[in-house]
Amino acid sequence: MTKKETRWAIYITTGSVSALVGFLLFNKNARKKTASRVKECKQLVTDASAFVQENREEISELVKGTTEKVNERLQEAGEDVEQIAKHSSHLKDTASDVMAIAKGAGREFQQHRENYKMKLLSEERF
Numbered sequence: 001m002t003k004k005e006t007r008w009a010i011y012i013t014t015g016s017v018s019a020l021v022g023f024l025l026f027n028k029n030a031r032k033k034t035a036s037r038v039k040e041c042k043q044l045v046t047d048a049s050a051f052v053q054e055n056r057e058e059i060s061e062l063v064k065g066t067t068e069k070v071n072e073r074l075q076e077a078g079e080d081v082e083q084i085a086k087h088s089s090h091l092k093d094t095a096s097d098v099m100a101i102a103k104g105a106g107r108e109f110q111q112h113r114e115n116y117k118m119k120l121l122s123e124e125r126f
Helices: 003-026 028-054 056-125
Strands: none
Touching: 003 028, 028 056
């Protein structure tokens, strides 16, 4: 942001905050609602804080248990990935072997076909 843009942002923020404060100062109903909501929020935070303090051990054990389960699952996933990599490598080798066998069978088939043609040609000559 340029210096001029920053100045405008400050003016707009200051104006907005001033308008909000003015609204709250001159509107009794809005002040009451705002004070009520702030008190409710304060009570909620106090209750949540008390709950956490009272149940700190259980929360800690739950987090530890969850962390252990996640670590176990990650370990299992890692092992599964290793197995998949191992099997895919084996499949690649097997596929290469199958291709080599198929090519050899194809060459043998062509050789038999050529031999058969030669045999037919030689029989026709006699």
